[in-house]
Amino acid sequence: MIIQECKEKVVLIVGHSFVKWAERRAEAAWEPNLGLRSTNVQWYGKGGMKWSQILPAVLSTGLRPDVLLIHVGGNDLGLQRSVDLLSSMKEDISALQKITSATVMFSSITERCVWRWGDGRKLNKARKFVDSAMAQFMADTGGVFIDNKEIKHERGELFSAYMDK
Helix, strand or coil, X not given: CCCCCCCCEEEEEXXXXXXXXXXXXXXXXXXXXXXXXXXXXXXXXXXXXCHHHHHHXXXXXXXXXXXXXXXXXXXXXXXXXXXXXXXXXXHHHHHHHHHHCCEEEEECCCCXXXXXXXXXXXXXXXXXXXXXXXXXXXXXCCCEEECCCCCCCCCHHHCHHHCCX
């Protein structure tokens, strides 16, 4: 008889304020591991986080996650060209895949009620461009793309201004 040792999986969720708020909600529901058995979910959420902070943030945790879920990029739109942001994203995700050996998941850039750095119509178009390119990139590199189509700016209750603090 062969007995397999069940190793606890580590999931690292890194991102901007959405991650910070999701962690708070999970803790309030007494589910910081999101109800996943044999899984240790670690959260790294920072309001205003930009893409350039992803690699240092992940490395600073000292973790070797089995799954790395990233939700960042929206705070960069309007501050740099979409093609430059996309190039950085691809480069950093490739590096993280090699460094961590994790399954990397990219959570799409979501619609916003207010875009901080420019015209909402233009930035929404840039968001769609980046998300489309990242969906293809993640598929091509063995990663996972999470499409957040259900998060619409019209659903104000999903945004921090409406959340319990």
